[in-house]
Amino acid sequence: MDEKKLQELLKLLQMNNGDLSKLNEQQRKEMKDYKFWKTQPVASFDEDIKTEGPIDKAKKPEDIPASPLPLLNEFEWSTIDINNQTELEDVFLLLNENYVEDKDAAFRFNYTKDFFNWALKAPGWKEEWHVGVRVKKSGKLIAFISAIPITLKLRENTIKSVEINFLCIHKQLRAKRLAPVLIKEITRRVNRHNIWQALYTAGTVLPSPVSTCRYTHRPLNWSKLYDVGFTDLPPNQTKTDMLAHFALPKTNKVAGLRPMEPKDIEEAYKLFEKYQSRFDLVQLFTKEEFSHWFLGNVDENKQEKDLEKKIVFSYVVEDSKSGKLTDFFSFYSLPFTILNHPGHSELGIGYLYYYATDADFSFEDRFSNDATAALRKRLDELIGDAIILAKNVKMDVFNALTSQDNTLFLEDLKFAPGDGFLNFYIFNYRAFPITGGLKENKAYDPEKRSNIGVVML
Ligand SMILES: CC(C)(COP(=O)(O)OP(=O)(O)OC[C@H]1O[C@@H](n2cnc3c(N)ncnc32)[C@H](O)[C@@H]1OP(=O)(O)O)[C@@H](O)C(=O)NCCC(=O)NCCS
Structure with a gap:
């Protein structure tokens, strides 16, 4: 198989468009350059972790503001009612057209109503955790982020948590610092329910992967x-x-x-x-x-x-x-x-x-x-x-x-x-690192295998 073409395929096939393999150590951003993430309760890359556990333990739901974060004047928050066919279609149109970068526009994800009914309506799902941003004038949905409730177990600890998924911003509105606003808003909405941890995955390297x-x-x-x-x-x-x-x-x-x-x-x-x-x-x-x-x-x-x-x-x-x-x-x-x-x-x-x-x-x-x-x-x-x-x-x-x-x-x-x-x-x-099934050189590791037992969509 032509390696370049194959890699192109493989890249398209991963929902998160990871670029890790292209980044060598020098090119990787330093903690101080993560303008948003360095303000968040996440471990830094070089942190010497002594014990596992929550980072910020001080907050209570009543400390969390009841109203959404401010947005630029032309946009507005829109809680998506996924039981409403039109609103659900708005979400999968946004994702189908913007979730994967394909410069030739030859392929698109084909998310369907059934897929979202399955992925987003997990037991205990909350409408307010399907967070959209629309253009005020036209009503067009230009961003989305979602959470579903889950219980995580990390070694001996059981953690009431959410899983964050389907973060997506319209291609024309990228690099405008909207992602941090979406992340903070979903955090606020989740915190209001006395939940303080979230599981998320990304191809992008952020501070700091557990695996x-x-x-x-x-x-x-x-x-x-x-x-x-x-x-x-x-x-x-x-x-x-x-x-x-x-x-x-x-x-x-x-x-x-x-x-x-x-x-x-x-x-x-x-x-x-x-x-x-x-x-x-x-x-x-x-x-x-x-x-x-x-x-x-x-x-x-x-x-x-x-x-x-x-x-x-x-x-x-x-x-x-x-x-x-x-x-x-x-x-x-x-x-x-x-x-x-x-x-x-x-x-x-x-x-x-x-x-x-x-x-x-x-x-x-x-x-x-x-x-x-x-x-x-x-x-x-x-x-x-x-x-x-x-x-x-x-x-x-x-x-x-x-x-x-x-x-x-x-x-x-x-x-x-x-x-x-x-x-x-x-x-x-x-958290202490968890094995991901890879050796140092990124080849499969059949000896240690992986200790990640969770699969995210
Ligand atoms: C991921 C996406 C929402 C980021 O939006 P953007 O317009 O490029 O970035 P913004 O200018 O709004 O925000 C940049 C900040 O978000 C962070 N960020 C980028 N991608 C992120 C991700 N997937 N998860 C969490 N944070 C992310 C950046 O690190 C940066 O923060 P920093 O300054 O601390 O480094 C956008 O590229 C997108 O919709 N991509 C296609 C879908 C996708 O890949 N979704 C992510 C699935 S994990």
């Missing part, structure tokens, strides 16, 4: 990626070679694999909780949240009819003898629209989400050779089937991070490392 993971990509439909110009033929290779290299069987391998159903929630939840407990940073799901995130929040009947429009795909493995659920995995769909191409109008993209397996539960030390081998074998089978399923619902490429235990299967299953990195941040919290 950094790398994007990886597994071509599913190589010829389409080639047709739309995402992929070039590497020298000394033929199309046939590439097709053979990335070929996948049509049917799944794992016996007892089937779509997860409401009746599985109880057992899958237990398996999932047990598996997740190995990681340092996880989101603690309630059963209701588990059901929301893995069964989806869209009309069941519609989902059944139109698999290709489905947002989240969850599968379980049921042992035929015992009837017990031994494994679970999920992935979600967030396609691109392809503009101005005669043959193709959409690029299907699957993202690995959460999974769990009992494959290494019987071992005392999960990092022992035997435990590692058992888990690796099982994940190769499970995620191997996930990518087949993704391909069968017309996804063209499958993305994963180096988080969770992913470094065990990435190479085996032909995921190529991307040039994008995803940094994890916790607002108003000092």
Whole structure:
């Protein structure tokens, strides 16, 4: 594959447009140059962290102003009612057109109503946490930021928190210091509810990541990626070679694999909780949240009819003898629209989400050779089937991070490392670093793996 083209593809595929790989140490901004972030309760890059915990502990909800921050005269705050079709469309238009930088304007994210209903209407969601900015005169939505409530667990500490996502400013209004205003406003709205920590991710390096993971990509439909110009033929290779290299069987391998159903929630939840407990940073799901995130929040009947429009795909493995659920995995769909191409109008993209397996539960030390081998074998089978399923619902490429235990299967299953990195941040919290599945040289680290057990959309 032509490395430059591939990198272009990989860059487009990451929602956050990370530039970390391009920055060497000298080019990286110093703390003093972060005019906004240096005023916020976040750890600085060189901080010698002695204990983990909140940075600013003094504030109470009653100390927080009741009214929004001032905006320039031509703009106004607009709380988005995502149950209102027109307002929801405003949000996905803004995001579809401005979330990803693509200088040739050849591809756009294709966020849909169903995607937002799933991503933003998590249990406990609040309308006031869907924050927009509009142009007063025209009513045009030009910026957005959102929060959903979550419970984080960082090692021994449980942290009532929010997850911040979908920060977006219209392309024509960039570099005008609007992002800090949005961030401060969502902080205010969250603080009013007595919540003082937030989980967020960005490709951009900000003070200070608790972990950094790398994007990886597994071509599913190589010829389409080639047709739309995402992929070039590497020298000394033929199309046939590439097709053979990335070929996948049509049917799944794992016996007892089937779509997860409401009746599985109880057992899958237990398996999932047990598996997740190995990681340092996880989101603690309630059963209701588990059901929301893995069964989806869209009309069941519609989902059944139109698999290709489905947002989240969850599968379980049921042992035929015992009837017990031994494994679970999920992935979600967030396609691109392809503009101005005669043959193709959409690029299907699957993202690995959460999974769990009992494959290494019987071992005392999960990092022992035997435990590692058992888990690796099982994940190769499970995620191997996930990518087949993704391909069968017309996804063209499958993305994963180096988080969770992913470094065990990435190479085996032909995921190529991307040039994008995803940094994890916790607002108003000092934390010791968490492994992100990467070695010093940014290659996969199958030995230490990752202790990031949370996946953000
Ligand atoms: C990210 C985005 C909102 C930043 O807006 P902008 O107009 O470039 O930046 P502004 O002038 O408003 O603000 C700059 C400040 O925001 C910070 N910032 C930039 N991107 C940020 C991010 N993703 N998260 C938090 N802060 C960010 C900058 O570091 C800077 O603060 P500093 O002076 O302390 O360094 C905008 O580039 C955008 O919409 N990008 C496309 C969508 C996207 O990538 N969203 C982020 C997902 S994590």
